[in-house]
Amino acid sequence: MPLRPKSAPKDASFETETLNDFLRAAGQGDETAFSELVHHVAPRLKTWLMRRNYSDSDAEDIIQETFVALWQQAAARFDPLRSNIYTFIVGIARHKAADRWRMRNAAVNNAAFVPLDDVADTLQSDAGENVDALAVRQALKLLPAEQYQCVYAMFYQGLTHEQLAANSGIPLGTVKSRLRLAYSSLRKNLG
C-alpha cells in the first residue's frame, strides 16, 4: 500500500515557483536559468520515464529531445498562470516519448520516422488556469485509500492496469472501477 500523499515540503511551492521563473527566463534566452532547470528536472524526468519501461538510453534521448524543444520553442510560450513547469514538461515529454517509440519501431512499421509536434496539444488549448500543487495534494487526499492506491500505481509507478492487478492481487475489473470512481472525484476536486 503506498503512502498517502505527502504534505508539501516547506520549500516545495517556492521551488516550483523558482523553476517556473527559470523557465520563463529560458524562454527569453537566459542560458544560466535553463541550465539550472535542466540539472534539477532532468534526473526526475528520467525516473518517471524509466518507470514507464524506457531503457536508460531511451530515457536520456527523450530527455534530450524534451529540453531541446523546451529551449528552442516551448519555453517562450510558457504561461505560469496556465501551467507549472512540471505540468508543462509532461505534455512535451509524452510526445517525445511517442516519437522515440515510433523511431524504435519504424522498421516494424515500414514507415519513415517523422516527429510529431513538439508541444502537446493540451498546452495549446485554452485550458484554463494552473492547478497548483496544494490543490493536487488535497484532491489526492480526498480519495479513499483503495482508489488512491490505483492512482498512485498509475501516475507515480507507471504501472498499467494489468501490472497493478498482477502485483496487488486486485481483480482487473476492480482496478478499473476504482479508477473510474477516482477520476470522478479528481475531476470534481481539481476543477
Added chain:
Amino acid sequence: MASFHPDADLLLRYSAGTCGAALQLAISSHLALCNECAYAVQRLDAISGMAISEAQPTLVSKKCLQQIFDRCKTPVTAQPAAQVTDTYPAPLSGLISQNPLKWESRGKDIQQAILLKEQSGTVAYMMKIRKGAEIPEHNHRGDEFVLILEGSMIDQRGATLRGDFVTTDAAFTHKPRAGDDADCVCLVVATGGVKFTKGLLRVLNVLPWQ
C-alpha cells in the same frame, strides 16, 4: 463539439503515460478537436507533473546533459512546417503530410492505411468508407477505438461526427454505415481484428496487418 469521448480510464492512462503508442496517437488527436477532454487531461497532468517533481532523481549522464546544451547553442534551422489539413488534427498531420498514407482497398467501399503497429498486436490505421456504404455486420476480437475525422458514421448508438471518439468492446455487434453526405474518414485503433458474423464475409475475418 464532440458527443463521444474517451472514457475516464483512457484519459487517466493517457495522462499517466501508460496507454501505448496507438492510443496515444488517437487520444492526442481527439484532444486537438475537443476542448472538454483537453481540459480534463490538463487537470490530470497536474498529477503527472507532481509525480515527476517528487520522483527520486536518477543520474543523467554528462554526455546527455552536454548534448542538450550543445544543441541549444546551435541556431535553430527552420523546419518545414507540417502541412495542416482540414481533415487531420495536429498530431496526425505531421505524420501524414510527410509520410503519405498508403491506402489499400478492402472491397469496393472501404480503404485502409496503416499508421503503426505495437508489439502487442494493437494497430492504428486510417479508414475511409464511401458515403452511404455499410460495413457488414461484425463484432471484434478486442476493443476498438474510432476517431471520426470527416463525414459521419451511423450505427445503433446514433450518428458520430468529426471529433467523436467511439469505443466499442469485443461483444458489441454492429453494422456501421457511412453518412450519405460525404465519405467517412476515421482513425481506428484496434486491439484485435474484426469478426464478420454473417455468410461468406467470414473469410475476411483477419485484418491485413495481423
